[in-house]
Amino acid sequence: MTQTIKVEPRSHPYTVKIIFQGLRHLETHISRVWSKRQIVIITDEHVGPLYAQQACAHLSAAGYPTKVLTIPAGEQSKSWSQLEKVVNQLAAWHLSRTDGIIALGGGVVGDLAGFAASIYLRGIAVIQVPTSLLAQVDSSVGGKTAIDLPTGKNLVGTFYQPDFVLIDPAVLQTLPQRLLAEGYGEILKCAIMAGSDFWNLTAHIQSCTALLQAAPQLISASVSFKAAVVTADETETQQRQLLNLGHTVGHAVEIAAAGRLFHGEAVAIGLYQLTRLFEKKQLTPNGTSTLLAQRLQALGLPLADPALGTPAFYQALQHDKKLKQQQLTLIYLKKIGHPAFYELPLAEAMTWFKHELPQRSH
Known part of the structure; x- marks a missing residue:
């Protein structure tokens, strides 16, 4: 093959x-x-x-x-x-x-x-x-x-x-199962943005065994999706930023977890939490976060972590490399298969997250 x-x-x-x-x-x-x-x-x-x-x-x-x-x-x-x-x-x-x-x-x-x-x-x-x-x-x-x-x-x-x-x-x-599942976090990120057949394929992945069996198709779909985006926007000035879906919260929780979370696990948390928040804003259709949670949890990926909402989390958020003139660009789903940009000042994003995400003192 x-x-x-x-x-x-x-x-x-x-x-x-x-x-x-x-x-x-x-x-x-x-x-x-x-x-x-x-x-x-x-x-x-x-x-x-x-x-x-x-x-x-x-x-x-x-x-x-x-x-x-x-x-x-x-x-x-x-x-x-x-x-x-x-x-x-x-x-x-x-x-x-x-x-x-x-x-x-x-x-x-x-x-x-x-x-x-x-x-x-x-x-x-x-x-x-x-x-x-x-x-x-x-x-x-x-x-x-x-x-x-x-x-x-x-x-x-x-x-x-x-x-x-x-x-x-x-x-x-x-690979151990945890590392396989970690990679699936990034696959689901691409699948939910691509929608259609790619998203439908992930409905059948209910175990690491199923993931291994479908790996060639899932890898091909992920690489094809990313290749199209990179070809159109090599240096992330426009559409390539869509690939950061889940990463703003994901990177911050990964840093705050200080090595306890793998990157794909942190991305899974970011994917779920931001989809849930945009659903509450009525910008993402109801039920999207529940559907996403089911597919993440089928492989044991986390939806939250004790590092979420800690001072270290908010400190990391302030150093997000996508921050421009204290303006944060978040990615959300108008619906499955249709990602979009949502810009807001960092201070507003911090207030929104402190109100909606679980908060920890350490």
Whole structure:
């Protein structure tokens, strides 16, 4: 099974291939995109032992001298200090402008490796090989790269498109159920915005087993939806902002939870809570939040968290990267399949949230 999806941003078009067991033949797919060159595989301590050495050996045997650079697993690696270590190692290995980086891992690896590629020697080639469901359906496509700051997620980064994205649904079988469910949070975000057949497909996902069985279709639908948005608005000046549905509240609760929530879990909370709030405003049809809650909870995704409404939550909200002139742009659903923008001053949003969200003192 092979599916090819074209992503055509103005700066750098490329293809995404969804190939079951594709990682076993990584060198074959790389050879169709890159001429012979030195490669550094950037991975983490969880993914590396599973796939990196085999990939390294196969690439080297195919005429691509390859080294593996392993970073610590987890969001903490999206930092200045880790970025510096990565770039210094690329320089120590004498990587040149005609060489390349392969990001082999989840969203953290993809974000960090992509950012390093975008700034090292003012930009060298990068290929994304995402191994988590979240990265396969979201962060590996679209060219967003970033590290975090103490004040917020993804506050330092670039738009830097890869040369190629290889998605292998077979690797999902090694993921624990919680990480599978996390990725489903982003899938539901795309599905509820797309509506139609994509949204209807999610009605049949009632377990992680069902999710794995439908993974190729769900990944394809998510990537196709995102590819169309990214092609129309590469640098998030207009329509691409719609992909932030659920993320304003989601990012804030993720930061306030201080590592206890995965990104997709935080997005699930943001999706549900904002849909519920806009339903109360009568801007989203009644029953939408209940329907969304059923699909989120079918995979065990949370609808709320103790970090919601804490001082740390509101502190993080004030550093939302979509904030412009103290104006916050929220995304809501006019109905399923029809997302829209809702702008209001940050102070009004804070007051609204303090009135409508559960409030905690710590």
